[in-house]
Amino acid sequence: MRRIRYCLAASLDGYIAGPKGEADWIVMDPEIDFKALWSQFDTLLIGRKTFETMAQHGGGGSSPGVKTLVFSRTLKPSDYPKVTIVADNAKKTLTTLKKEPGKDIWLFGGGSLFASLLAEKLVDTIEVAIVPVLLGGGIPLLPPPAKRAKLNLIRQKTYQKSGIVSLEYAVK
Secondary structure, three states: OOOEEEEEEEEOOOEEEOOOOOOOOOOOOOOOOHHHHHOOEEEEEEEHHHHHHHHHOOHHHOEOOEEEEEEOOOOOHHHOOOOEEEOOOHHHHHHHHHHOOOOEEEEEEOHHHHHHHHHOOOOOEEEEEEEOOOOOOOEEOOOOOOOOOOEEEEEEEEOOOOOOEEEEEEEO
16 A cells, blocks of 8 residues: 655754745755655645645646645636645545555645644654754644654664754654
8 A cells, every 4th residue: 555655854943944934944965865765756745835835936836747636725626737636535535545556645745734634644654854953933844733643763864964864753
């Protein structure tokens, strides 16, 4: 069965974006093989705010060869033909998707989307690259209100040059 994996970068104080949504603090460490990471996925799950930010930077919010599902009750599917807009029944949609053949599913963006999918017990792993920076505010990794979730550490790796610590947890 395919897994839904929340893969992201976070500051040491637990933010996935700065106060204005900025990500300029994320270090692109050459030791991290992003091509190998991308090759593990064929589907992206994106919240509306993240999608709109991606769309502003070109590509219409989609990636070639990757199915993109955007979770929004306000976006019109006819306005975004290159992606699938999921307005309702997220749990049913994702439960079905996980059973289909294919690669893993990347929960790509949106702290609110993460919180809602975690509450529905749909997230299988949380893979966070802790960047050695303190933002002091911004978009939290898990916005409140959220339910407690227990995790099991699967693997960890430290990148010495950048100081990034990569942690992978299975959601119990």
